[in-house]
Amino acid sequence: MAEPAESRKPRVHVSAEPSPRQPEIENLLAESRVFPPDPAFAAQANATAALYEEADADFEAFWAKRARENLAWSKPFETTLEWDLPFAKWFGGGELNVAYNCIDRHVENGLGEKVAYHWIGEPGDTRTLTYRDLQREVSKAANALTELGVETGDRVAxxxxxxxELPIAMLACARIGAPHTVVFGGFSxxxxxxxxxxxGAKVLITADGGYRRGKEVALKGHADEALALTPTIEAAIVVKRTGTDIPMVDGxxxxxxxxxxxxxxxxPPVAVESEHMLYLLYTSGTTATPKGILHTTAGYLLGTSFTHEAIFDVKPDDVYWCAADIGWVTGHSYIVYGPLANATTSVMYEGAPDTPAWDRWWQIIEDYKVSILYCAPTAIRAFMKQGEAWPQGHDLSTLRLLGSVGEPINPEAWLWYREHIGGDRTPVVDTWWQTETGQILISPLPGVTATKPGSATLPFPGIEADVVDEEGNSV
Structure with missing residues (x-):
């Protein structure tokens, strides 16, 4: 969960200094239309305006209530927040396990046969995994890590x-309390x-390769090069995805x-303390040297699951698709941890949006009756360039909410997205957050907030935003 500021509320600092491209962006922000929530949507929405009032009245009580209601605890927490600038500790004294919260409790509650993932490979192969399937496969993968000597606290790359196998590997790590670091498959x-x-990872989990734009992407070769320079790695587990002949190092x-x-x-899932490290994810930061962003267990899981439930208005019968890559924080938070904690059925796609043709996404939405789509403005603008004929060739009527992530969305793309993908009826939630926050901080609530193309609108309930100059002074 996002760290709070001195006011004991999370505070978002946004620099007022213009970037070199800001004039271009300002020219695009001329759209003045506002889209109020549809009354029928608002009447059934998960999140109401009362959330803002509740959070403003008692910030700590607001998050403590959600932590008790939304998460399963092995040991109840004793304190909600310990704050010593710049460090925040959430839910002190509590213990829990992320894999249990994302899988086992749903199976115990009768949802074992509910689909967790509809997976589509770029070549057209498919797999469906239920929550019971995940429980079985995650447990086996966790036992494999244990056999290799991985213990609670050891890192796994x-x-x-x-x-x-990617989310399975992540959840296997979480099951035994071993922090993972996922490295994007396109990296060198x-x-x-x-x-x-x-x-200092002890084990690497990789694959022989994958598929992207009709071509095999060799991963094991890059992994072998990397492991020649990594003395801490004791073992490597290799998934056979492409079937390409690859060298395997004995021992x-x-x-x-x-x-x-x-x-x-x-x-059995290992209960860990609330502040136990769940994962490290590296971002370039302000220099070329990667910065390891550390997210802990309880606050992160609550932040991702609650924002997922409230902002995407996820219902038990929804089919949700976050069209990101798990190698980035969006995939961690809104393909894996947030959706699974909410017992959501998700779509997961291996390949590119233009392979074999520019209607691949729309075909997937039609085939799996996707109701919520969350993607980047870059993809939306690419689709715009290809024209409306591609989406018009498919039944997208199951979509009821659209989301945007990763960069500012210009009003033209926002309006095209709503009109041609959302049928000129779906709310669009433009979300702002960072690798460092791990969860969405600024976004409309779809049943509450009047949206404006190009604007992420308001801070999420329990988040306080501020605009500051380079010295950190409010402006």
Whole structure:
């Protein structure tokens, strides 16, 4: 969860200094139309205006209530927040397990046969995993890590394509309290080795390769180059995705299907403290040297699950698709942890939006009856250039909410998205946040907020925003 400021509320500082491209952006922000919430949508929305009032009245009580209601605790927390600028500690004294919260409790509550992921490979292969499937596969993968000597607190690096074994590996780490660091599959061997060395990872989980725009992406070769420079790695687990012939290093490398598939399906989740590190994710920051962003367990899981529920208005029968890559924070928070904590059915796609043609996304939405789509403005603008004929060729009527993430969305793209993808009826939630925050901080609430194209509108309930100059002074 986002760290609070001296007022004991999370405070977002946005610089007022113009960037070199700001004049261009200002020219695009001439759209003055406002879109109020549809009354029918507002009547059934998860989030109401009362959330703002509740958070303003008692900030700590607001988050404590959500923590008790939304998360399953092995040991109840004793304090909500300990704040010593710039450090915040959430839910002190509490213990829990992320994998249990994302999987086991749903199975125990009768949702074992509910679909967790509809996965589509770029070549057209598909897999469907229920929550019971996830429980089984995550437990086996966690036992495999334990067999390799991974203990609570040990780091595990993950370098994989967008295949189901990626979230399974992340949740396996969480199940035994081993922090993971996921490295985007498009990064080089040098980038991979630098991240492994910085975090001191003990095991690497990778794949022979993946698919992107009709071509195989070789991952194992890059991994081998990286591991020649990473003395902390003791073992590597390799998923067979493409079937390409690759070298395996004796005594270090094992195939996933050999190691994981023979493991027991029983792996009790390890309860960890609220502030136990869940993962490290590296971002370039202000220099070329990657910065490891550390997210802990309880605050992060609450922040992602509650924002996911409130901003995307997720219902039990929704099919939700965050069209990001898990190698980035958007994928961590809104493909894996937030949706699974809410027992959501998600779509996960391996490949590019233009392969084999520019209607790949729209075909997936039609096939799986996707009701919520969350993607980047870059993708929306790319679709705009291809014209409306591609989406018009598919039934997108199941969509009821659209989201934008990753960069500012210009009004033209916002309006095109709403009109041609949302049928000129769906709310559009433009979300602002960062790798450092781990969760959405500024966004409309779809049943509450009047939206304006190009604007992320208001801070989420429990978040306080401010605009400051380079010295940190409010302006």
């Amino acid at each position: 993950i370098y994989m394509p967008m295949i189901p 061997a040098e980038a991979l080795s630098g991240r492994i060395n910085d975090c 270090r490398d094992q195939w996933w299907h050999d190691l994981v598939d023979r493991q027991s399906e029983d792996c």
